[in-house]
Amino acid sequence: MVVFFVVIPLLAAFLVPLVSKMREGSARVLAVLTGSLLLLLSIAGIFMVKNGSIVYSLGGWRPPFGICMVLDGLSVFFLLIINLIGFIALIYSWDYIKRYSSQGLYYTLFCLMLSGLNGVAVSGDLFNLYVFLEITSIASYALVAFGTQAEELEAAFKYMVLGSVASAFILLAIGILFGSVSTLNMADIARSLADSGSRKLILFCLGLFTMGFSLKAGLVPFHTWLPDAHPAAPAPVSAMLSGVVIKVIGIYALIRLVFNVFIFTPAISQIFIWMGIISMSVGVLLAIGQWDFKRLLAYHSISQIGYVIFGIGLGTPLGIIGGLFHLFNHSLFKSLLFLNAGSLEYATGTRKLQEINGSGRAMPFTSVSSLVASLSIAGVPPLCGFWSKLIIIIAAFQAGNIIGGITCILVGMVTLASFLKVQKYAFSKQAGDIVSKIKEVPLTMVAAMSVLALFCVLIGLFFVPFLDQLIRPATNVLLEGANYVNLILGG
Amino acid sequence: MSLYILCFILFLLGFYCLLVKQNLIKKIIGFGIMEYAINLFFILLGYRWEGEAPILDKHQVIVNFVDPLPQALILTSIVIGLGITALMVAIVIRIYEKHKSFDINEIRKLRG
Numbered sequence: 001m002v003v004f005f006v007v008i009p010l011l012a013a014f015l016v017p018l019v020s021k022m023r024e025g026s027a028r029v030l031a032v033l034t035g036s037l038l039l040l041l042s043i044a045g046i047f048m049v050k051n052g053s054i055v056y057s058l059g060g061w062r063p064p065f066g067i068c069m070v071l072d073g074l075s076v077f078f079l080l081i082i083n084l085i086g087f088i089a090l091i092y093s094w095d096y097i098k099r100y101s102s103q104g105l106y107y108t109l110f111c112l113m114l115s116g117l118n119g120v121a122v123s124g125d126l127f128n129l130y131v132f133l134e135i136t137s138i139a140s141y142a143l144v145a146f147g148t149q150a151e152e153l154e155a156a157f158k159y160m161v162l163g164s165v166a167s168a169f170i171l172l173a174i175g176i177l178f179g180s181v182s183t184l185n186m187a188d189i190a191r192s193l194a195d196s197g198s199r200k201l202i203l204f205c206l207g208l209f210t211m212g213f214s215l216k217a218g219l220v221p222f223h224t225w226l227p228d229a230h231p232a233a234p235a236p237v238s239a240m241l242s243g244v245v246i247k248v249i250g251i252y253a254l255i256r257l258v259f260n261v262f263i264f265t266p267a268i269s270q271i272f273i274w275m276g277i278i279s280m281s282v283g284v285l286l287a288i289g290q291w292d293f294k295r296l297l298a299y300h301s302i303s304q305i306g307y308v309i310f311g312i313g314l315g316t317p318l319g320i321i322g323g324l325f326h327l328f329n330h331s332l333f334k335s336l337l338f339l340n341a342g343s344l345e346y347a348t349g350t351r352k353l354q355e356i357n358g359s360g361r362a363m364p365f366t367s368v369s370s371l372v373a374s375l376s377i378a379g380v381p382p383l384c385g386f387w388s389k390l391i392i393i394i395a396a397f398q399a400g401n402i403i404g405g406i407t408c409i410l411v412g413m414v415t416l417a418s419f420l421k422v423q424k425y426a427f428s429k430q431a432g433d434i435v436s437k438i439k440e441v442p443l444t445m446v447a448a449m450s451v452l453a454l455f456c457v458l459i460g461l462f463f464v465p466f467l468d469q470l471i472r473p474a475t476n477v478l479l480e481g482a483n484y485v486n487l488i489l490g491g
Numbered sequence: 492m493s494l495y496i497l498c499f500i501l502f503l504l505g506f507y508c509l510l511v512k513q514n515l516i517k518k519i520i521g522f523g524i525m526e527y528a529i530n531l532f533f534i535l536l537g538y539r540w541e542g543e544a545p546i547l548d549k550h551q552v553i554v555n556f557v558d559p560l561p562q563a564l565i566l567t568s569i570v571i572g573l574g575i576t577a578l579m580v581a582i583v584i585r586i587y588e589k590h591k592s593f594d595i596n597e598i599r600k601l602r603g
Contacts, residue, residue, distance in 0.1 A: 127567075131571070138574055138578060142578060150586070153585050157582050157583065165506070165525075168502075168529060
C-alpha cells in the first residue's frame with residue numbers, strides 16, 4: 001500500500017509521453033486520473049494510520065538491512081498536502097497549460113515531481129530520501145524553465161546552481177554519517193547515535209543538513225533563488241513549488257531528521273527560532289515594494305515559511321501544532337494566490353499590479369477567491385490563517401519568547417498592508433481600459449480556485465476537529481522522537 | 492587521513508568554481524568537480540588497504556574485503572549527477588541562443 005504513493009505517479013510519468021504521442025489531449029486525462037487516485041490513497045492512508053503506523057520493507061528485506069517505507073502520522077499529513085494541492089494544480093492546468101506547446105512533457109514532469117515528493121514523505125532510508133529529493137529537484141528545475149523565455153531560463157539556472165549546492169552538502173553529510181555509523185536506515189542511525197555518537201560529528205552533520213535543507217526551503221540567508229524561480233514557472237507549478245515543494249523537501253526532511261534521527265536540543269531550537277524570526281521579517285519587508293504580483297507572493301512565501309520554522313523551533317507541543325497547522329494553511333492559501341495570479345495573467349497578459357487595474361467586475365470568481373486567500377494569509381478571523389498564527393503567537397509567549405511573539409504580530413500587520421495593496425490595485429481600483437476586453441477564465445480554472453477558497457473558509461470554521469484528526473498525530477510523531485526507532489526496528 | 496583532506500580540498504575547489512566563475516560553462520565544470528569529490532569521498536569510505544572484492548565463493552575465506560555498499564550508492568549518485576549536468580547544459584545552450592554569450596554579466600546587462 002505505501003509503495004503505491006511512489007509507483008503510481010512514476011508509472012504515469014512513463015505512460016504520459018506515450019499516450020500523448022497518439023493523442024495530444026489524452027495526457028491531461030491520464031494525469032488528472034493519477035492525481036485523483038493519489039488523493040484517494042492519501043485520504044485512505046489517514047484512516048489506516050489510526051490503527052498504528054505501517055512499515056513496508058521493499059523486496060522483503062528487513063529494515064536495518066533493506067530499504068523501508070514508513071507511513072506514520074507525520075508522513076500521512078504531508079502526503080495529504082502534496083496530493084491535495086497536486087490534484088488541484090492538475091485540474092487548473094487542464095485549460096491553463098494550453099498556452100504552452102508540448103503538454104505531454106509538462107504532465108510527465110509534473111507526475112515525476114509528485115512521485116519524488118511522495119517518496120520523500122514516506123522514505124525511511126537516508127540515501128533513498130536523497131534520491132527522491134533529487135527526482136523532485138530535477139523535475140522542478142525543468143518545470144521552472146518550461147516557458148523557455150530568457151527570464152525563465154535565467155531563473156532556472158540560478159535555481160539549479162543553488163539547488164545542486166544544497167544537494168551536494170546533503171550528500172556530503174549523508175556520507176560522513178554513513179562513514180561513522182555504517183548504516184543508512186534512519187531508525188538504525190538514530191539508535192547508533194543515541195548509543196555512541198560523538199557530539200562533534202553530530203554537530204557537523206547537523207550543520208550541513210541544516211544548510212542544505214534551508215537552501216531547499218528558501219529560509220533567509222539562503223533565499224536568493226526563490227523570488228526568481230517561483231514567479232518564472234507556469235502558475236500551477238508556482239503553486240506547487242511555493243505550496244508544497246519547499247515544505248516537503250525543505251521543512252519536512254529537516255524536521256524528520258532533527259526530531260527523529262538526531263535529538264532536538266536547545267541549541268537547535270535557538271537556531272530554528274532565529275532563522276524563523278529573520279525569515280519572517282526580511283521576507284515581508286522585501287515583499288512590500290514589489291509590483292510584480294507573483295514576485296510579491298514569492299517573498300511572502302519566505303516570510304510565511306519563517307512562521308512555520310519558528311513555531312516548530314519553539315519545541316513545545318503547542319508550538320509544533322501551530323507550525324504544522326500554519327504549514328497546511330499556507331499551502332492552501334499560497335497555492336490559491338498563485339493560481340489567482342495565473343488567472344490574472346491568463347486574462348490580462350500581465351503580472352504588473354499597476355497595469356491590471358481593477359479587474360474585479362470582469363472576473364468575479366478570481367477576485368472573490370483572491371480576497372479570501374489574502375485575508376487568510378494576513379490572518380483575519382475566522383479564516384484559516386488567523387487560527388494558526390494565533391496558536392504560534394500564544395505558544396511563543398508561553399515559551400517566554402517575547403521578541404518572537406511580537407515579531408509575529410508585527411509581521412502579520414505588514415502582511416495585511418501588503419495584501420490590501422494587492423486587492424486595491426488588482427481588483428477594486430477604478431476600472432482602466434484593459435478591463436473592457438477581459439472576461440472570466442475557463443471553468444476548470446474557476447473550479448480549482450473555488451475549491452481552495454472553500455477549504456480556506458471551512459478549515460477556519462472547523463479547525464478544532466481538523467487539529468484533532470490530522471495535526472495531533474503528526475505532532476506526536478515529532479514529540480516522541482525516540483518511538484520512531486522502536487516502530488521500525490521493533491521494540 | 493590525508494586522502495580525506497585532499498578530497499575535501501577538491502570539493503572546496505569545485506564549490507569555489509561554481510560560485511565565483513563568471514562563465515556559465517565553467518560553473519557547470521565546477522559543479523562536476525564538486526560531484527566527483529563527493530563520489531570519491533564515498534568510495535574512500537568503503538576502501539580497505541589490500542582489500543579484496545566482496546564476492547564470496549564456497550571454498551574461499553576473505554578476511555579483508557572492500558565495503559560494496561558505497562559503490563552501489565555512488566552508481567546512483569553518478570546517474571543523478573549526469574541528469575543534472577545534462578539539464579544544466581541544455582538550459583545554458585538555450586541561454587546562449589537568447590543572449591549569444593556565456594558571460595553572466597552580459598546576460599544580466601541585457602535583461603536590464
